Amino acid sequence: MKALVYKQVGKVELQQRPMPRTVAPTDAVVRLTKTTICGTDLHIRKGDVATCAPGRILGHEGVGIVENVGPSVTRFKNGDSVLISCISSCASCEYCRRGMSSHCTTGGWILGNEIDGTQAEYVRIPHADCSLYSIPNGLEESSLVTLSDIFPTALECGVINGKVQPGSTVVIIGAGPVGLAALITSQFYTPAVVIVIDTDANRLKVATEIGAHATFNSGEGGIDAVIKAIRDKTDGKGCDTVIEAVGIPETFELSQRLLAPGGVLANVGVHGITTRLVDAVTTPMLLKMVEAKKLDPAQLITHRFKFEEIVKAYETFGAAQQHRALKVLIEM
Ligand SMILES: [Zn+2]
Numbered sequence: 001m002k003a004l005v006y007k008q009v010g011k012v013e014l015q016q017r018p019m020p021r022t023v024a025p026t027d028a029v030v031r032l033t034k035t036t037i038c039g040t041d042l043h044i045r046k047g048d049v050a051t052c053a054p055g056r057i058l059g060h061e062g063v064g065i066v067e068n069v070g071p072s073v074t075r076f077k078n079g080d081s082v083l084i085s086c087i088s089s090c091a092s093c094e095y096c097r098r099g100m101s102s103h104c105t106t107g108g109w110i111l112g113n114e115i116d117g118t119q120a121e122y123v124r125i126p127h128a129d130c131s132l133y134s135i136p137n138g139l140e141e142s143s144l145v146t147l148s149d150i151f152p153t154a155l156e157c158g159v160i161n162g163k164v165q166p167g168s169t170v171v172i173i174g175a176g177p178v179g180l181a182a183l184i185t186s187q188f189y190t191p192a193v194v195i196v197i198d199t200d201a202n203r204l205k206v207a208t209e210i211g212a213h214a215t216f217n218s219g220e221g222g223i224d225a226v227i228k229a230i231r232d233k234t235d236g237k238g239c240d241t242v243i244e245a246v247g248i249p250e251t252f253e254l255s256q257r258l259l260a261p262g263g264v265l266a267n268v269g270v271h272g273i274t275t276r277l278v279d280a281v282t283t284p285m286l287l288k289m290v291e292a293k294k295l296d297p298a299q300l301i302t303h304r305f306k307f308e309e310i311v312k313a314y315e316t317f318g319a320a321q322q323h324r325a326l327k328v329l330i331e332m
């Protein structure tokens with residue numbers, strides 16, 4: 001089969017690889033129909049993720065069709081349409097039972113990291129019963145790749161961690177795919193005001209289109225002017241929730257300066273240290289919201305590529321500002 005492999009620092013490559021097979025009785029093999037590229041994959045390509053060794057097939061997001069299941073898999077059978085979670089969960093270890101599957105002792109974020117991932121024609125999914133989700137009948141599956149990682153991450157690590165409430169004021173720093181997904185999912189809780197800050201005018205335009213009440217370009221006029229404008233908008237108090245979705249020291253500093261007394265700072269950006277990883281416990285709820293047409297994940301997909309063009313897709317996503325890229329959809 002064809003697969004996208006992390007070759008060495010700075011380089012990914014399309015290679016021919018053997019088909020995966022079930023190893024443990026709880027495994028399934030899924031034939032991918034759609035996958036996508038995450039900001040984390042770009043970090044791996046840069047050599048920033050120590051757990052991911054060269055030779056690894058990348059990717060932790062995808063939808064597909066179950067090809068084969070081990071004898072202990074009870075919830076899925078061959079031919080089922082499934083969404084793959086970026087987090088593998090055994091459902092029985094101490095952490096899984098506490099709803100913290102990101103710390104699962106035999107799972108967590110392993111796909112496209114410690115084991116081969118979803119940027120391939122086929123993938124082996126460990127703990128299939130609790131790491132796959134059935135796609136409801138009739139749902140348009142292509143944009144559901146955004147439910148593998150970015151929507152649960154934005155909702156759990158940003159909106160829920162940040163305690164967004166009815167009537168609260170929210171500021172999101174960073175209008176990349178996760179920041180925009182936080183903007184969309186914050187609206188489940190009807191905050192009074194959601195403000196978005198970025199340095200990319202195109203992304204701020206998208207933020208306005210999908211519901212931001214105000215946007216600020218911190219690249220124009222400087223940080224102090226942005227802080228003053230936001231304080232003026234919030235009667236001098238600052239914001240109840242600050243969602244940091246960039247991951248550099250400057251934006252973390254800005255987050256602290258925008259916070260109202262008693263406010264909550266939710267740190268989604270990867271700062272080298274992890275404050276909270278997604279547990280993907282909200283995935284069933286998000287699927288229901290899509291089914292009920294209260295969530296349209298297609299809003300974040302800007303580019304489509306055939307799988308053969310995945311190396312080009314990495315270049316486009318890696319130069320997102322130049323290409324006005326949010327999520328790139330890879331179709332098999
Ligand atoms: Zn990801």
Ligand SMILES: [Zn+2]
Pocket residue numbers: 089090091092093094095096097101103104105106107
């Ligand atoms: Zn577990």
